[in-house]
Amino acid sequence: MGKPNYTISELAKEFDVTTRTIRFYEEKGLVHPQRNGQVRVYTAADRVRIKLILRGKRIGMTLQESAEVIDMYDPDHNNADQLRTLIETVEARRLLLLQQKKDIDDMLFGLDEVQSLCHTALRLGEEIIS
Amino acid sequence: MGKPNYTISELAKEFDVTTRTIRFYEEKGLVHPQRNGQVRVYTAADRVRIKLILRGKRIGMTLQESAEVIDMYDPDHNNADQLRTLIETVEARRLLLLQQKKDIDDMLFGLDEVQSLCHTALRLGEEIIS
């Protein structure tokens, strides 16, 4: 019943990465699995961290950047100064993300145009045949 | 009056990259500036290509991926088979971009939460003082 635990290969399969990758993330301090003797035991929290890392990767973040974003979630920021610094960090990251969304929208728009041209060209080709 | 041309350092300054970077893109076949004797002369088209490359970089695309996307724009795809292949490529890329948008939105949502927590914590701190 308690919290579910995971082996390294379970997580590797779920997220479609190699075990090497997961151990590498640990090496870089991005996850901290417990140990049962020698073998690594991953908690649900570890699993979420890996998920967030991979989400970051998909939008081109480095592991360090993902680590920073993840660190924003944990409440180890006690005093007001740290909170204000964190808020600024969050705002900076937000701006980057918004720029990325704009870049993606621009690119999607470009793809729309390409697609239209393709379809038009195909239709013209068919007309000639018919 | 004619089309504007650019030196390598003009473009480097405009896009905030080094000249080394621009020459590297040429080395990889991403731009093909003309020459005035030894020196490179960049056209408006070259400038756009560099712009698109950097846009791709911002959302985590490799140079090769950017090159592929850029190649979608040029109409060197003559026959129907090539057009259909291109349409599939466009669709695949579109799916990737939509996933990226979702990832960004998820991350923005997370940042919203973090920000709320920060502000709440700061307000509580002020109350104690007042």
Add this chain to the structure above:
DNA sequence: TCTTACGTTTACGTTAACGTAAACCAATGC
């Protein structure tokens, strides 16, 4: 008992995307 599956550490190899430095040429201002 032996092999098969899964885990471990250690360490060298690899690719992408430039950085950095050397050594050189060409026009320009003083």
Add this chain to the structure above:
DNA sequence: GCATTGGTTTACGTTAACGTAAACGTAAGA
């Protein structure tokens, strides 16, 4: 005339994010 500015090629160096391989431990199953 000569230093400065901006361009060139060539080539080795660097960082991130793993891949790959060796060499080993261990528990389960035929």
